[in-house]
Amino acid sequence: MTGTAPRRPQPADLPGRGGLPPRPGRPLLTTPPHLQRRDLPELQRQHLAGQPWLGLGGLLLAAVVFFALALGTGSTATSLLILGPISTFALPVVAMVAFWWNDWPGSRLATPWSGLADTALVAAAAVVLTIAGQAVVERSDVRGVFEAGPGPGVPVTFPATLTLAGAVFTAMLQLSLVCERWPLDGTGRRWSGLAALALSWAAGTAAYFGLVNLDAVPAAERAAVGLRDPGGPIPAPHFGAALIAVGVWQTLLFITLRGWPVNTITRRPLRLFAGNGLVIGLGALTYLVLRDTAHWQPAAIGAACGCVISAALVVAMLFEGWPATRLPSASSRALTLALTALVALSLHRALAGYADGVPWTRATSDEWITTAALSYAGVGIILHVGIGLRWPFALKTGSPGGSALRNPQ
Secondary structure (H helix, E strand, C coil), X not given: CCCCCCCCCCHHHCCCCCCCCCCCCCCCCXXXXXXXXXXXXXXXXXXXXXXXXXXXXXXXXXXXXXXXXXXXXXXXXXXXXXXHHHHHHHHHHHHHHHHHXXXXXXXXXXXXXXXXXXXXXXXXXXXXXXXXXXXXXXXXXXXXXXXXXXXXXXXXXXXXXXXHHHHHHHHHHHHHHHCCCCCCHHHXXXXXXXXXXXXXXXXXXXXXHHHEECCCCCHHHHHHHCCCCCCCCEXXXXXXXXXXXXXXXXXXXXXXXXXXXXXXXXXXXXXXXXXXXXXXXXXXXXXXXXXXHCCCCHHHHHHHHHHHHHHHHHHHHHCCCCCHHHCCHHHHHHHHHHHHHHHHHHHHHHHHHHHCCCCCCCCCHHHHHHHHHHHHHHHHHHHHHHHCCCCCHHHHHCXXXXXXXXXXX
């Protein structure tokens, strides 16, 4: 901060020492309290000074992106079939630009061109990755990427590619949040981000071919479009629902709660082990309880969990935890979780109320709710906060424009 004497580098600030990353202003979500930046309270105060107006402004822009994706082809049903997979494949790229590249290459430009440049990059990459995803799971045919009804025998991307896209994004979040970008973060901004994206694709593809089966799809239909059955032990809908349940705990623990309670562990190996164990274990438990105890179908699990994830982004990113951040730590966490639950319930009811009035043929209302909450809303929120730096509202309020995603502690 201006007027503050520079702090001498501490051992925790150096690469490989288990502390803050060498990039200024980019603390990790699980950085223990005693290793956090000394100017963090003042930065946090500046961020919160503009709330709730920053959050409301961001909600408006996120809604614009949401409706552009939800109705971009002229109807809700065709937008789901075309833009649903593309927006889902965009999520790992959005995470790479926000978590790893620190908004490069748009960071070389002035606002708002920086955010627009990154958005254009994300859109182009999303189309390329959707085409790649189609080639992985079925026969490649670009007509199936851009047409809702390309004709008999033409492979389409919805819903065939969504399981792969979800696996890739789950791996990207696990590497970026839970694993603290280790061990790739020390290889440089651009290369580490590309390596993270490639590793996420490798992990997601391996999980897809090792665990998923498509037995529910008739063999004749699979053969007609070249759809490959991995032959794994888990039906694709159940695997996708389990991934979204894991995503709930990724966002709740590492975005909503800012890494608590994992960030109380000072030793990195133990911290990473605990974080990964908590996320995967709680995600699996959540899925099993909803499936076996509540007797929910996979699509219903995905819809409910998707709304929780979207609500967590609204509460923790758009509003940065306001007003819970004004309370002591324990009360703040409790209120933040309560607000997240309330927003999730309201969002689910609103989306379900709309979806129930749409005449679905190749999809269901729960499938649309899942995609709308995760992809349409998630892309809009992260683009505005993590990449667009809250433009233009941050300039009007005098807020530094940071976010829970970029400065999450």
